[in-house]
Amino acid sequence: MFRFTVTATDGRARTGVLETPSGPVLTPVFMPVGTQGTVKGIDVHALAEIKSQILLANTYHLLLRPGPELVAKLGGLHGFAGWKGPWLTDSGGFQVMSLGHLRKITEEGVEFRNHLNGDLVFLSPERSIEVQEQLGADIIMAFDECPPYPASREYLERSLERTLRWLERSLKAKTRKDQALFGITQGGVELDLREKSTRETVKFDLPGYAIGGLAVGEPKEKMLPAVELSTRLLPEDRPRYLMGVGHPEDLVAAVALGVDMFDCVYPTRTGRFGYALTDEGRLNFNSARFKEDPRPIDETCDCLACRVHSRAYLTHLVRAGEMLGAVLLSLHNLRYLHRLTERMRRAIQAGRFAEFALAFAEKRFRGKTPAWFRYALKAGGHL
Amino acid sequence: MFRFTVTATDGRARTGVLETPSGPVLTPVFMPVGTQGTVKGIDVHALAEIKSQILLANTYHLLLRPGPELVAKLGGLHGFAGWKGPWLTDSGGFQVMSLGHLRKITEEGVEFRNHLNGDLVFLSPERSIEVQEQLGADIIMAFDECPPYPASREYLERSLERTLRWLERSLKAKTRKDQALFGITQGGVELDLREKSTRETVKFDLPGYAIGGLAVGEPKEKMLPAVELSTRLLPEDRPRYLMGVGHPEDLVAAVALGVDMFDCVYPTRTGRFGYALTDEGRLNFNSARFKEDPRPIDETCDCLACRVHSRAYLTHLVRAGEMLGAVLLSLHNLRYLHRLTERMRRAIQAGRFAEFALAFAEKRFRGKTPAWFRYALKAGGHL
Numbered sequence: 001m002f003r004f005t006v007t008a009t010d011g012r013a014r015t016g017v018l019e020t021p022s023g024p025v026l027t028p029v030f031m032p033v034g035t036q037g038t039v040k041g042i043d044v045h046a047l048a049e050i051k052s053q054i055l056l057a058n059t060y061h062l063l064l065r066p067g068p069e070l071v072a073k074l075g076g077l078h079g080f081a082g083w084k085g086p087w088l089t090d091s092g093g094f095q096v097m098s099l100g101h102l103r104k105i106t107e108e109g110v111e112f113r114n115h116l117n118g119d120l121v122f123l124s125p126e127r128s129i130e131v132q133e134q135l136g137a138d139i140i141m142a143f144d145e146c147p148p149y150p151a152s153r154e155y156l157e158r159s160l161e162r163t164l165r166w167l168e169r170s171l172k173a174k175t176r177k178d179q180a181l182f183g184i185t186q187g188g189v190e191l192d193l194r195e196k197s198t199r200e201t202v203k204f205d206l207p208g209y210a211i212g213g214l215a216v217g218e219p220k221e222k223m224l225p226a227v228e229l230s231t232r233l234l235p236e237d238r239p240r241y242l243m244g245v246g247h248p249e250d251l252v253a254a255v256a257l258g259v260d261m262f263d264c265v266y267p268t269r270t271g272r273f274g275y276a277l278t279d280e281g282r283l284n285f286n287s288a289r290f291k292e293d294p295r296p297i298d299e300t301c302d303c304l305a306c307r308v309h310s311r312a313y314l315t316h317l318v319r320a321g322e323m324l325g326a327v328l329l330s331l332h333n334l335r336y337l338h339r340l341t342e343r344m345r346r347a348i349q350a351g352r353f354a355e356f357a358l359a360f361a362e363k364r365f366r367g368k369t370p371a372w373f374r375y376a377l378k379a380g381g382h383l
Numbered sequence: 384m385f386r387f388t389v390t391a392t393d394g395r396a397r398t399g400v401l402e403t404p405s406g407p408v409l410t411p412v413f414m415p416v417g418t419q420g421t422v423k424g425i426d427v428h429a430l431a432e433i434k435s436q437i438l439l440a441n442t443y444h445l446l447l448r449p450g451p452e453l454v455a456k457l458g459g460l461h462g463f464a465g466w467k468g469p470w471l472t473d474s475g476g477f478q479v480m481s482l483g484h485l486r487k488i489t490e491e492g493v494e495f496r497n498h499l500n501g502d503l504v505f506l507s508p509e510r511s512i513e514v515q516e517q518l519g520a521d522i523i524m525a526f527d528e529c530p531p532y533p534a535s536r537e538y539l540e541r542s543l544e545r546t547l548r549w550l551e552r553s554l555k556a557k558t559r560k561d562q563a564l565f566g567i568t569q570g571g572v573e574l575d576l577r578e579k580s581t582r583e584t585v586k587f588d589l590p591g592y593a594i595g596g597l598a599v600g601e602p603k604e605k606m607l608p609a610v611e612l613s614t615r616l617l618p619e620d621r622p623r624y625l626m627g628v629g630h631p632e633d634l635v636a637a638v639a640l641g642v643d644m645f646d647c648v649y650p651t652r653t654g655r656f657g658y659a660l661t662d663e664g665r666l667n668f669n670s671a672r673f674k675e676d677p678r679p680i681d682e683t684c685d686c687l688a689c690r691v692h693s694r695a696y697l698t699h700l701v702r703a704g705e706m707l708g709a710v711l712l713s714l715h716n717l718r719y720l721h722r723l724t725e726r727m728r729r730a731i732q733a734g735r736f737a738e739f740a741l742a743f744a745e746k747r748f749r750g751k752t753p754a755w756f757r758y759a760l761k762a763g764g765h766l
Binding site (some may be wrong): 036037038041043045073074080081157291292309310315317328 | 422424453464693700703706707711
């Protein structure tokens with residue numbers, strides 16, 4: 001029901017197939033974020049058309065509204081939201097930290113104020129798993145404590161220890177057999193703590209592992225070595241999920257190091273703000289720059305926005321505040337990241353990942369490839 | 384290039400085919416409004432899927448932004464907005480009255496403040512036609528003066544006379560041969576004035592006629608007799624377009640009287656506000672009423688929202704303020720009106736319009752069919 005098979009490797013980069021009860025997922029994969037059970041503005045028909053494979057939903061948001069009992073009653077996320085392919089739910093740990101008001105963290109769990117109505121809500125490993133079982137995703141996440149950046153070594157250490165104890169409690173709380181539970185490593189960018197967290201987490205012999213607590217504000221020069229250490233210590237035969245990462249250049253660098261899965265609100269959020277992702281960087285449709293440009297966002301893209309519309313029209317939509325601008329740019333940006341992973345999969349399978357990554361860097365950084373990107377390629381065995 | 388053929392009649396109701404340079408339109412037809420060159424939130428692929436046939440765009444809005452020169456440069460509305468099927472543009476007359484600030488109306492035309500930047504803008508029959516030729520719709524409208532309701536007889540009379548003079552100037556200003564210009568009748572709900580306006584307008588022997596100045600706040604008891612008089616006086620062999628009407632019951636009543644074309648922002652606007660159209664009236668997804676309802680909006684509807692989603696999910700989207708709620712409800716509402724016209728076309732072709740309209744009234748009014756609806760059926764020869 002749940003199995004991961006590496007299908008090709010190139011240096012430390014790899015392609016794989018992740019089998020889930022709702023169908024297979026080809027990795028590397030980018031997972032669109034459907035925070036409240038909907039990828040903002042994009043219907044499930046359009047998601048299928050741009051070849052989304054697996055969606056992510058947030059336990060925190062769905063716990064507060066509409067409530068997990070209702071989602072369960074309507075067939076879990078698959079029935080409730082109408083996306084019949086694979087789902088992944090996070091544990092709520094990250095949102096409790098970033099959104100919860102008046103939160104109080106104890107060994108037992110986290111008490112916080114519902115940001116919608118002020119009610120006191122309690123989330124613990126047991127409660128998080130209970131809610132995730134009701135939501136019914138194919139992949140569920142252990143309840144973790146995600147420290148901010150920067151955080152003291154003492155805090156990072158206490159927090160990673162607690163995350164390990166919470167992982168154990170998450171596993172004990174789990175009752176459904178048709179969901180795979182991933183553990184989450186912590187330790188910030190302190191490499192010895194990251195190593196400790198990873199080695200201890202791996203002992204639980206889980207179907208997959210997430211690298212947590214990164215992409216929270218630390219510089220890339222610190223993030224990439226933490227990713228490098230993580231993928232080195234994680235087992236070859238399990239999927240590796242780098243949480244919250246969605247910038248194109250970060251995807252390429254992390255895939256170089258052997259990461260398989262990604263999620264981020266970035267493509268939809270930046271789309272709503274009027275930006276389109278391309279290999280050359282973001283195009284800003286709030287400006288007048290593309291006002292009369294008859295070309296599509298990207299000649300090579302097969303999304304609806306690129307097949308049908310000009311940059312001039314998109315500029316008009318964004319500047320006129322038309323909802324369709326947000327919809328089309330979100331759609332393009334998701335398709336861009338899906339295509340980026342497709343291109344990486346093909347490159348890995350052809351043994352040409354280095355070539356792909358260097359060509360990508362040439363376009364993206366215009367001859368000024370940053371040291372952290374070259375570091376990732378080198379550490380990944382591509383240079 | 385432009386031809387209208389009545390294909391069936393049932394009482395005064397009729398079906399027809401309106402041939403345009405961009406393809407045929409089956410009537411009765413509802414035209415989605417793409418005010419700024421986009422039907423709010425709905426992409427052209429989805430519009431084709433719900434079987435939209437012809438879109439309307441607003442000359443006033445596109446004149447101000449992005450400007451008709453740019454639209455022309457990008458291939459007119461067809462190229463600019465990516466909808467390759469038929470388009471209709473209004474003349475800007477209605478918007479100048481309802482949106483323009485500090486407007487000054489003279490025989491020459493209307494001077495008003497651009498609501499975006501405060502610039503003085505001048506719109507006249509000649510300028511409106513020039514702009515509509517640049518926008519390049521298949522059907523363009525004469526520049527008219529649309530009085531508010533209520534208005535004095537004196538004002539209505541002066542205004543309908545001016546509208547006739549402006550129609551003459553509109554026709555003189557027209558240079559393109561591949562666009563059909565429709566005239567617009569006025570006269571409010573004063574039947575003698577409406578008759579005068581219609582008789583004089585018809586003398587111009589135009590490819591189509593719009594019934595203007597209705598649905599501006601007058602009671603239905605006054606609107607329907609004005610429609611009845613209009614369709615009685617308009618030639619059988621030309622399409623009749625009732626401007627700004629989009630409530631389902633109004634469509635049925637007006638089709639009973641021989642109207643062929645409709646447009647209104649109602650289905651998309653009420654969708655953005657969280658309402659779904661059905662034969663039984665509007666469902667309000669802002670309320671908790673359908674919170675746990677696993678049924679689709681409408682079992683008989685084939686739109687994406689009804690095929691895939693439950694009322695419970697739509698309630699969640701609307702209450703959570705998710706953009707997809709507005710998108711899916713707008714899509715459903717447009718499809719609902721398209722299906723309503725499809726059902727009426729089939730009923731007319733089968734000689735069963737009366738049966739259809741009475742069954743519709745039974746559901747819509749639950750045994751309390753208003754007098755104005757029965758009046759329309761009777762005057763249309765269906766009772």
